[in-house]
Amino acid sequence: xxxxxxxxxx
Amino acid sequence: xxxxxxxxxxxxxxxxxxxxxxxxxxxxxxxxxxxxxxxxxxxxxxxxxxxxxxxxxxxxxxxxxxxxxxxxxxxxxxxxxxxxxxxxxxxxxxxxxxxxxxxxxxxxxxxxxxxxxxxxxxxxxxxxxxxxxxxxxxxxxxxxxxxxxxxxxxxxxxxxxxxxxxxxxxxxxxxxxxxxxxxxxxxxxxxxxxxxxxxxxxxxxxxxxxxxxxx
Numbered sequence: 001x002x003x004x005x006x007x008x009x010x
Numbered sequence: 011x012x013x014x015x016x017x018x019x020x021x022x023x024x025x026x027x028x029x030x031x032x033x034x035x036x037x038x039x040x041x042x043x044x045x046x047x048x049x050x051x052x053x054x055x056x057x058x059x060x061x062x063x064x065x066x067x068x069x070x071x072x073x074x075x076x077x078x079x080x081x082x083x084x085x086x087x088x089x090x091x092x093x094x095x096x097x098x099x100x101x102x103x104x105x106x107x108x109x110x111x112x113x114x115x116x117x118x119x120x121x122x123x124x125x126x127x128x129x130x131x132x133x134x135x136x137x138x139x140x141x142x143x144x145x146x147x148x149x150x151x152x153x154x155x156x157x158x159x160x161x162x163x164x165x166x167x168x169x170x171x172x173x174x175x176x177x178x179x180x181x182x183x184x185x186x187x188x189x190x191x192x193x194x195x196x197x198x199x200x201x202x203x204x205x206x207x208x209x210x211x212x213x214x215x216x217x218x219x220x221x222x223x224x225x
Contacts, residue, residue, distance in 0.1 A: 008066050
């Protein structure tokens with residue numbers, strides 16, 4: 001399923 | 011963080027510095043689209059809301075703050091600086107930004123990871139960034155002659171996106187379970203938006219002449 005991944009990109 | 015990602019971020023930062031230096035040194039923003047700059051400000055504000063509730067690294071936080079501050083500085087120059095604002099091509103910069111903002115927002119409501127305010131706004135910022143350069147490209151097409159600095163600015167923005175693509179391929183093969191479809195698809199679209207521009211930029215560079223777009 002769609003998991004919000006860690007937003008480590010800018 | 012891999013080398014492609016770092017190179018991408020640095021190219022992005024450099025593109026903004028080039029634009030700011032052009033404006034400061036020539037006291038002119040001729041050929042620069044205020045609409046695009048305002049869209050970038052919207053992109054950064056909606057994406058970096060996580061500055062308030064999550065910490066990833068010092069690098070991450072500092073870069074976010076720099077992107078936000080420089081975006082608003084450029085807008086300030088174009089709208090408020092008494093010399094620079096007179097050089098703004100207001101009559102030519104007429105792209106209807108709502109045609110970009112509304113569809114991106116609707117898409118963010120429909121396709122997202124989680125139906126929360128911050129997640130929808132983050133997704134919206136990803137979609138909007140993919141098309142935010144369009145008013146700038148339209149302005150360029152209208153004014154035909156592209157000055158070197160504006161050309162370099164757009165070329166670097168496009169390169170930054172291309173480097174991010176390589177970064178995603180690298181991460182896909184090196185990080186287990188790493189995937190982010192929304193970002194990948196939007197980022198690919200965003201990079202494709204620059205292809206036509208790249209073609210004319212490289213052609214001008216090879217012929218050692220000033221860049222010109224076809225009518």
